[in-house]
Amino acid sequence: MIDKSNPTLELIAVAYKNEDEEAYWQVIQEIHQRGSEVEFSIACDLARSSDPVNREIGADILGQVGWVDGSFQDESIPILIGLLQDPCDDVIASAAFSLGHRQAPLAISGLIKLVAHDNARVREGVVSGLNGLDSSAAISALVTLSDDVDSTVRSWATFGIGSLSEVDNQMVRKALLDRAEDKDPETRGEALIGLANRRVPDVQGYLLSELSGEFNGNWALEAARTMADPVYCSALCDLKRRETGVIEDRFIRDIDDAIASCCGGQVSAPFKEIE
Numbered sequence: 272m273i274d275k276s277n278p279t280l281e282l283i284a285v286a287y288k289n290e291d292e293e294a295y296w297q298v299i300q301e302i303h304q305r306g307s308e309v310e311f312s313i314a315c316d317l318a319r320s321s322d323p324v325n326r327e328i329g330a331d332i333l334g335q336v337g338w339v340d341g342s343f344q345d346e347s348i349p350i351l352i353g354l355l356q357d358p359c360d361d362v363i364a365s366a367a368f369s370l371g372h373r374q375a376p377l378a379i380s381g382l383i384k385l386v387a388h389d390n391a392r393v394r395e396g397v398v399s400g401l402n403g404l405d406s407s408a409a410i411s412a413l414v415t416l417s418d419d420v421d422s423t424v425r426s427w428a429t430f431g432i433g434s435l436s437e438v439d440n441q442m443v444r445k446a447l448l449d450r451a452e453d454k455d456p457e458t459r460g461e462a463l464i465g466l467a468n469r470r471v472p473d474v475q476g477y478l479l480s481e482l483s484g485e486f487n488g489n490w491a492l493e494a495a496r497t498m499a500d501p502v503y504c505s506a507l508c509d510l511k512r513r514e515t516g517v518i519e520d521r522f523i524r525d526i527d528d529a530i531a532s533c534c535g536g537q538v539s540a541p542f543k544e545i546e
Contacts, residue, residue, distance in 0.1 A: 279309060286299060330431075334351070377407065417432060443460070463491055486518055511527070
């Protein structure tokens with residue numbers, strides 16, 4: 272546990288030396304919550320440091336310092352965009368993740384330049400920075416990242432285009448259909464949800480296959496609940512029979528919700544098409 276009575280500079284010294292990720296983020300979150308001009312000024316100084324560890328800490332602070340009252344949004348974004356060109360990969364990644372918290376359209380062009388970066392954590396940060404931004408350039412970059420070699424990058428990018436965006440066009444649909452056969456179950460599940468959100472007819476075969484196979488989580492259940500189509504009723508009932516007493520009760524409740532939706536549920540409105 273951190274001592275919340277410590278001055279901010281002392282907390283930063285703790286963060287600098289702490290190799291435990293959870294403890295590190297406890298310190299950063301405390302600084303975020305303090306969120307005064309003092310913390311912002313210290314973060315700016317850290318971002319200009321010759322020490323890459325300090326610059327990384329500065330970037331992590333700038334992502335959410337003052338979040339309680341929405342402070343330092345406009346001031347933080349240019350500094351974080353500048354750190355996207357840092358020589359240290361860890362600093363670049365932290366800046367990209369922090370831009371995701373700031374939801375900064377101004378950062379799109381700088382983030383896109385990093386789509387092919389050779390560091391997977393940087394690319395994951397790029398996904399974070401772009402997720403939730405529905406410009407054509409951001410969506411195109413996320414589509415590219417949804418086919419990344421790294422499964423974490425693929426999963427988050429697929430979540431971004433499938434659930435965080437309402438853009439519905441052929442490029443997005445093709446990307447989601449491609450990921451519906453992904454070897455990673457989380458990426459596959461995010462694709463199914465994205466396809467269900469858009470009422471893509473081709474989701475049916477993939478979704479029935481997922482419901483009939485090994486249970487990997489509740490992604491397919493969410494997709495089935497969204498589709499609210501009786502065609503999934505039998506597969507869901509079979510899944511419940513197979514998995515009752517095997518998987519956690521919370522997943523059984525999710526199955527029940529999907530059954531209620533598909534066996535006589537109402538179909539909700541699909542996403543609007545945005546070219």
